[in-house]
Amino acid sequence: MAPFLTQEIEQRVLGYVAAREDTKALRACALAHRSFVARCQAALFYRVTIRKIREIDALARLSPRILAYIRDLRIAPSSDWLSTYTRHSYFEDNMDALTGLLVKLPAVLHLHIDSSLTSELIDYADLSVELRRAILEKLPSLRTLALTDVMRVPLALLDHLQDVQELHLENALFEDKRGVELIQRPTGVKPPARLSRLTYTLHPDMTRPSGFADFVKKLGVQPGAGTLPNAPLDISALRSLRLQVKDFRQEQRSILDACKDTLN
Structure with missing residues (x-):
């Protein structure tokens, strides 16, 4: 018929x-x-959020055809993920399961790591070596990277964002030392990734060094120095900008000057 x-x-x-x-x-x-x-x-399956440990296992059992549909992945541990299992060895097993799942996802374009549902920041430096490598392998193809309540993030990660268009950072604390031994700079000359949307907010009560000044250099700008060469990110065509950072007025002004002609 x-x-x-x-x-x-x-x-x-x-x-x-x-x-x-x-x-x-x-x-x-x-x-x-x-x-x-x-x-x-x-x-x-376009957008998937992982909040509980059992969701990792359920996704890992899906066929490769279904896993290839996942484009938008949010890793947002709920409080019971961390409180139900207190033994360090069990948490290591969970990181292994998450690593195995990431390796099986061939087409993720939007990645959000979010610890706002818990009372603690995710310490990127304490993630297993295998999990950090799995995240690193996803970075070159990402269109969106969002980090919420994540600390000790190596600035060198930003060098691998080859196609990123949106970068959203909320209480994301960068540093330039830890984890660098796992990250080699991309080989060859590549044009910077052109951002269209940028968010950087930092809670005023946070006392840890944020690495904001060094982050600004990754955008290709620096107070008093104009445009910096060989920066991995380009904000000259930025269409949307949200900054909420205490102090660092000169750095924030340099960002605004670099994209003032294109902001909506």
Whole structure:
């Protein structure tokens, strides 16, 4: 029997449902006809958030075809992730599971590491070597990187953001020493990644050094020095900017001067 709807109408209907992120409707569409399955699965698994340990295991059991649909990954441990299991060895096992999952995800474009649901900042330097390497391998293809409540992040990570367009940093504390032994600068000459959106906010009560001044240099600007050569990030075409940092007025002014002609 000929299909009741033309392919164009089918695509429009499924596109509308996918845009609304209506998971119940997407599941219903996937069951309606086998021709809808791939499109619905792609929408259902486009954005995935990991809050609990058991979610890592559930995702790891999915087929490679399904895992390839994941484009937007948020790692946001809930408080019970950290409080239920207190033995250090068990936490190491969880990092191994997360590492194994990251290795299986071939098409992540947006990565958000978020510790705001817990009472502690994620200490990047305390992540396992394997997990840090798995994250590093994802950086060159990312379009978005977001770090929330993460401390001791090596500045050298920014050198690997080859295609990033959006960078969102909330209470992200950088440093220029720890973890550098794991990170080699990309070989060859490459153009800087051109950012369109930049967020950098830092809670005023945070007493740890933020590394903000060194971060600004990665944007290719420095107070009194104008444009810096060979910076990994380019903000000359920035369309959206949010800065909320105590002090560092000269650094913030240098950022504004570099992108004042393109900000909306």
